[in-house]
Amino acid sequence: MRYENQLIVANGDFVMLYGRFSGFGEGIPNWVVVDIVRMDNGLLAEHWDVIQDEATRVQSKSGNPMFGTTFPS
Numbered sequence: 303m304r305y306e307n308q309l310i311v312a313n314g315d316f317v318m319l320y321g322r323f324s325g326f327g328e329g330i331p332n333w334v335v336v337d338i339v340r341m342d343n344g345l346l347a348e349h350w351d352v353i354q355d356e357a358t359r360v361q362s363k364s365g366n367p368m369f370g371t372t373f374p375s
Contacts, residue, residue, distance in 0.1 A: 303323060304323070305321055305323055306321055307319060307320070309321075316340055317339045318336055318338050319337040321334075321337075321369075322370075324374070332356040333353050334353075334354050335351060335352065336351075336352040337351055338351075
C-alpha cells in the first residue's frame with residue numbers, strides 16, 4: 303500500500319491533508335482521502351477522515367482526474 307500526499311491546507315485551528323492511498327490489490331480502487339484535524343492549544347483536539355473510491359476516466363463526469371494529472375490505470 304502507498305500513500306501520496308498532494309496538498310496540505312491550514313486555516314486557524316484546522317488542517318486539511320489531501321492525498322491518495324493506492325496498491326490495495328487487483329480490482330480494488332484507490333482511495334482519495336482528506337484528513338481534517340482540529341488543534342486546540344497546540345494539541346490534537348479532533349480528527350475526521352473523508353474517504354472516497356477514486357473515479358476512473360469513465361466514471362468522471364468532468365473528464366478530470368480526482369488526484370494528480372492522470373487517471374488510475
